[in-house]
Amino acid sequence: MLALSCVVVKTKKRILDFFQSVKTFCILELTPLKMSKLKKRYIDIFVSLFIASIVILGYHADQSKGQSESKVELARNSSKSMFGFNPDSVHIQPNVIKKNDIFGSILSENGLTTNMIMLIEHEAKNIFNIRNIQVGAKYHIIKKHECDAQPLAIVYEPDKYKYVVYDLRDSVSVNLVEKNIEICEQFAYGKINTSLWKALEEQGVNPSVIDLMEEALSTSVDFYHTKRGDQFKLIYENKYIDGELIGMGKLIAASYVNDNGASYSMLYKTKDYEGYFDAEGRPAKKTFLKAPVKFSKISSNYNLRRFHPIKGKTIPHLGTDYAAPYGTEIRSVADGVVTNSSYTSGNGNFVKVKHDNVYETQYLHMSRFAKGIRPGTRVKQGQTIGYVGSTGLSTGPHVCFRFWKNGRQVNHLKEKLPTAQPMNMTELPAYFEYRDQMLLKLNQINFNDHDLVLNDDVNNQVIKP
Numbered sequence: 001m002l003a004l005s006c007v008v009v010k011t012k013k014r015i016l017d018f019f020q021s022v023k024t025f026c027i028l029e030l031t032p033l034k035m036s037k038l039k040k041r042y043i044d045i046f047v048s049l050f051i052a053s054i055v056i057l058g059y060h061a062d063q064s065k066g067q068s069e070s071k072v073e074l075a076r077n078s079s080k081s082m083f084g085f086n087p088d089s090v091h092i093q094p095n096v097i098k099k100n101d102i103f104g105s106i107l108s109e110n111g112l113t114t115n116m117i118m119l120i121e122h123e124a125k126n127i128f129n130i131r132n133i134q135v136g137a138k139y140h141i142i143k144k145h146e147c148d149a150q151p152l153a154i155v156y157e158p159d160k161y162k163y164v165v166y167d168l169r170d171s172v173s174v175n176l177v178e179k180n181i182e183i184c185e186q187f188a189y190g191k192i193n194t195s196l197w198k199a200l201e202e203q204g205v206n207p208s209v210i211d212l213m214e215e216a217l218s219t220s221v222d223f224y225h226t227k228r229g230d231q232f233k234l235i236y237e238n239k240y241i242d243g244e245l246i247g248m249g250k251l252i253a254a255s256y257v258n259d260n261g262a263s264y265s266m267l268y269k270t271k272d273y274e275g276y277f278d279a280e281g282r283p284a285k286k287t288f289l290k291a292p293v294k295f296s297k298i299s300s301n302y303n304l305r306r307f308h309p310i311k312g313k314t315i316p317h318l319g320t321d322y323a324a325p326y327g328t329e330i331r332s333v334a335d336g337v338v339t340n341s342s343y344t345s346g347n348g349n350f351v352k353v354k355h356d357n358v359y360e361t362q363y364l365h366m367s368r369f370a371k372g373i374r375p376g377t378r379v380k381q382g383q384t385i386g387y388v389g390s391t392g393l394s395t396g397p398h399v400c401f402r403f404w405k406n407g408r409q410v411n412h413l414k415e416k417l418p419t420a421q422p423m424n425m426t427e428l429p430a431y432f433e434y435r436d437q438m439l440l441k442l443n444q445i446n447f448n449d450h451d452l453v454l455n456d457d458v459n460n461q462v463i464k465p
């Protein structure tokens with residue numbers, strides 16, 4: 001069962017529902033935009049509409065349905081702006097970029113002179129390179145009248161998050177506009193019958209949330225051994241553009257009940273803390289990530305008697321090799337300071353990070369370093385420090401990951417690593433207050449299964465500050 005806290009808007013026509021949901025549950029998030037005239041206008045229109053709809057809906061909360069109809073219509077009419085144009089007074093023709101389409105040819109087929117095309121290319125240079133159009137992407141020809149030779153504007157949509165307006169009305173101007181993303185909080189409850197994946201799918205939750213559940217609960221739940229009967233509750237965000245679901249946002253809180261009891265995790269952020277914490281304020285984060293690249297496989301283990309494929313003799317392999325495609329992001333496995341980022345004939349491009357007085361890690365054979373990675377740079381756990389390559393003595397794209405303990409290279413997979421530092425005592429009261437709000441929300445997630453007494457369990461297990 002999935003409890004929606006936000007009305008999903010299927011079409012723009014359901015503008016009333018949309019604004020009601022926006023008004024009640026959504027945080028309107030204006031993504032950082034490149035300031036442009038058009039964008040300002042777009043925001044202005046949206047913000048005025050948003051405020052207007054709140055006023056209208058608020059005013060009409062106690063009024064009859066009939067009375068509110070015309071005002072809502074007003075919001076509905078003026079909300080129709082598409083790419084900054086009123087679709088009632090212009091003709092918008094949607095198209096899709098086909099194989100072998102060239103943007104210049106599209107422009108010229110739509111009545112633009114060579115001079116105008118050159119001007120557009122020049123204006124778009126720092127905004128969106130028109131040579132980068134993708135097959136399957138949408139574009140729209142906007143004309144005053146359908147039969148006009150020259151368009152008012154051409155709009156290209158590189159992806160669902162933004163569009164580029166080539167405005168031809170006065171002089172040629174090019175604007176990149178990022179669409180408004182509405183974030184809606186959602187709740188889900190599920191019980192595992194066959195697999196967690198299936199249980200999530202059954203509840204209409206995108207199973208990609210498993211990654212976040214692992215991040216949130218990995219210290220208490222073994223997601224490789226979930227069992228039939230395990231139950232979970234989630235508070236998470238969905239992202240919408242123009243009322244259309246475009247993806248999942250953050251996982252805000254989660255609970256998981258299995259044979260070992262109930263586990264909780266809350267996403268918490270303050271000046272000093274950021275991440276998932278359990279009911280007692282212990283971080284879900286591990287001090288060291290297991291691997292420096294996601295979705296990689298170990299191609300060669302730490303081995304003191306390895307036969308070296310290039311040198312043709314037995315040479316100890318003091319690292320763990322992770323094979324991954326060229327260009328894959330390499331992340332620092334823990335917080336630390338970069339002590340070296342250079343090139344040697346054996347290591348190729350490599351980065352070394354010092355984490356504390358005991359541990360250092362080293363990442364070899366990079367194709368290149370990430371921006372800003374040089375000795376002295378502070379890095380966070382998970383931060384990209386470089387990209388997979390095959391520089392130095394290497395037979396293919398991989399990272400040779402070296403783990404140093406007190407100046408000696410050890411096998412990190414055999415190392416008993418320190419646990420993460422608990423939250424400071426002074427932070428705990430504020431955290432517990434937040435945790436209790438989240439627990440209350442989690443407890444309020446309804447479910448139909450009458451065999452369950454999760455609500456009581458949860459209440460009994462709330463840990464007192």
Ligand SMILES: [Zn+2]
Nearest residue numbers: 319320321400
């Ligand atoms: Zn290696």
